Amino acid sequence: MSESSDCRAGWCAETDYCAVTCAADVLANKWHPVIVHRLLDAGELGFGDLSDELGSVTNKVLSESLDDLEARDIVERTIVSEQPLRVSYALTERGRALEPVVTELERWGREYAEPARPATE
Amino acid sequence: MSESSDCRAGWCAETDYCAVTCAADVLANKWHPVIVHRLLDAGELGFGDLSDELGSVTNKVLSESLDDLEARDIVERTIVSEQPLRVSYALTERGRALEPVVTELERWGREYAEPARPATE
DNA sequence: CAGTATCCACAAGGATACTG
DNA sequence: CAGTATCCTTGTGGATACTG
Numbered sequence: 043m044s045e046s047s048d049c050r051a052g053w054c055a056e057t058d059y060c061a062v063t064c065a066a067d068v069l070a071n072k073w074h075p076v077i078v079h080r081l082l083d084a085g086e087l088g089f090g091d092l093s094d095e096l097g098s099v100t101n102k103v104l105s106e107s108l109d110d111l112e113a114r115d116i117v118e119r120t121i122v123s124e125q126p127l128r129v130s131y132a133l134t135e136r137g138r139a140l141e142p143v144v145t146e147l148e149r150w151g152r153e154y155a156e157p158a159r160p161a162t163e
Numbered sequence: 164m165s166e167s168s169d170c171r172a173g174w175c176a177e178t179d180y181c182a183v184t185c186a187a188d189v190l191a192n193k194w195h196p197v198i199v200h201r202l203l204d205a206g207e208l209g210f211g212d213l214s215d216e217l218g219s220v221t222n223k224v225l226s227e228s229l230d231d232l233e234a235r236d237i238v239e240r241t242i243v244s245e246q247p248l249r250v251s252y253a254l255t256e257r258g259r260a261l262e263p264v265v266t267e268l269e270r271w272g273r274e275y276a277e278p279a280r281p282a283t284e
Numbered sequence: 285c286a287g288t289a290t291c292c293a294c295a296a297g298g299a300t301a302c303t304g
Numbered sequence: 305c306a307g308t309a310t311c312c313t314t315g316t317g318g319a320t321a322c323t324g
Contacts, residue, residue, distance in 0.1 A: 151182030
């Protein structure tokens with residue numbers, strides 16, 4: 043799924059703004075930021091818990107998002123029990139390192155979110 | 164252009180993670196993060212300057228990105244001269260307030276960018 | 285120079301139904 | 305429960321050509 047920008051093409055981390063782009067790429071998905079945020083303060087959550095918290099997400103999309111986050115080593119999947127199947131998701135170290143980003147994002151959101159008026163037309 | 168999420172639907176800023184989502188939405192565009200970053204440390208840049216710095220962006224896409232950022236009141240457009248037309252872009256207060264976000268994004272990118280391995284399949 | 289106008293390709297997200 | 309499998313709609317970005 044997704045080639046996810048040129049981060050691995052030696053294009054990243056060479057310049058400061060490339061680092062920014064690559065990091066932003068990780069959160070450039072409709073559900074990733076919330077998922078990380080929720081895991082940040084819940085520690086771990088099951089698939090269903092996440093689904094409930096996000097509200098309008100479908101199984102397919104949530105599953106894809108989690109797969110992607112796992113592939114990026116942001117999130118870790120653990121099987122808690124089979125029969126009935128129960129899994130748990132938690133942040134990896136890389137994932138936890140996103141905390142300051144999310145914190146600042148939240149701060150900005152709280153202060154400046156409302157006035158957004160995307161395209162007058 | 165773009166309805167840009169449910170931020171204005173009273174959905175945002177009510178909970179912490181909604182604030183995060185809304186803020187993330189602002190940077191959820193291929194070029195927005197870099198543009199903001201570049202303006203953050205250049206102060207102001209002309210259309211052509213930006214185009215040069217971003218490299219592979221086309222006029223159309225850069226133009227759209229800037230329009231969107233302007234509509235969101237992140238960026239400010241100033242006409243420097245007509246004939247030949249010259250404009251300058253700079254961050255607004257809202258835009259400058261994104262600095263900590265970008266800084267943390269950059270920090271994370273520098274430290275963790277490389278190992279990303281999006282989808283093994 | 286600083287854009288617009290068109291057309292196009294593709295990935296992302298959603299709806300719905302089904303399964304180990 | 306925790307996903308997969310399909311199908312479908314839309315948005316986003318890019319190529320190219322043109323303009324005040």
